[in-house]
Amino acid sequence: GQSLEQPSEVTAVEGAIVQINCTYQTSGFYGLSWYQQHDGGAPTFLSYNGLDGLEETGRFSSFLSRSDSYGYLLLQELQMKDSASYFCAVYMDSNYQLIWGAGTKLIIKP
């Protein structure tokens, strides 16, 4: 079967740095993506990693290690508006179909 594991909840302090990990076991792998979803809203695309290494987009970075079947999302200079659920998702092939993790609820305290 296919599985993605990520922590169900992470708590951090405003202004700090937080890392959300994702490990996957899938029969195929084409790339790893991350999405943010605020309560009551729809998921929004954050990043995509097709190759090993770090991708940086402003305060957010995403990392992939294909040999370890592992990736993470790094959020820096946390702001209260970053309180949301974060989903990792694996592309099995180039056809855009995703396998989704269960999501990590990020709680930010002042």
Place this chain on the structure above:
Amino acid sequence: DVKVTQSSRYLVKRTGEKVFLECVQDMDHENMFWYRQDPGLGLRLIYFSYDVKMKEKGDIPEGYSVSREKKERFSLILESASTNQTSMYLCANAGGQNYGYTFGSGTRLTVV
């Protein structure tokens, strides 16, 4: 930017009704998806489509059907609504180089 529009934000329907959820994209992307999202169950794929008149079952297609008569429109149909289909329904499309999905704002359906 690609925009995905879902016709209704909130819907209340009665058990046994036929329900249509509409999704329209404003870009020429082939790939469209319907998900439902329930607390604790994450995102579950109902149906997807890679082209006009083409459809594939996802993980939970029972009780649903879809229609893709035009490239920009992908409709989800609940043949006979039941209370266990009360959920948030999300439409998405994909086709860019970054492989990102663009989601509609969602339809929160309540079946009473």
